[in-house]
Amino acid sequence: MEKDFIFMDDETDGKERIFYRSIFYSYIRNLITDFFNAKLEYNDTHLRFISFLETLEDAGDVYFLMHEMPYHWALGIIQNTAEPNEEIMLDENKKNNELEFCKQFLSTSNINYFLEEFSSSNV
Known part of the structure; x- marks a missing residue:
């Protein structure tokens, strides 16, 4: 997987x-293994997620990924479904954590967020 995806928004x-x-x-991987304490499975949902990340084409693809909270993607991979049961996140303490x-x-990653305005200092 290429490290970054630079695009015109x-x-x-x-x-x-x-x-x-x-x-x-x-x-997403750390959410699965460290936050939810689940095993990282390379199931159909996980492989589709990786494939989508690897084949981003434009802003619409990025915003599709970003329109769901990261825990949605993590739970989807854990539960091997595109529509995970998110009841585990209904607890306010869990959301705050x-x-x-x-x-x-x-x-730790030295970024403000996963999506930022591009400048030469980003690379």
């Missing part, structure tokens, strides 16, 4: 953006 303001796809994938987990991950 014709969905919003026409600016060049960078989607840190390998970091996004690492975060995931937010802190994400903040720590982003800080």
Whole structure:
């Protein structure tokens, strides 16, 4: 999987953006293994997710990925379905813990978020 996906954001303001796809994938993987304490399975949902990340073509593809919270993708892979049961995340403490987990991950990865405006300092 290529590290980053740089694209013209014709969905919003026409600016060049960078989607840190390998970091996004690492975060999903860490949610599965470290946050949900589940085994990372290479099931159909996981393989489709990887394939989609590898074949991004435009802003619409990135925003499709970003319109769901990362825990949605993690639970989908854990449960091997595109429509996971998200009841596990209904607890406010769990949601707050995931937010802190994400903040720590982003800080460790030296990025503000998985999608940012592109500049030469991003690479």
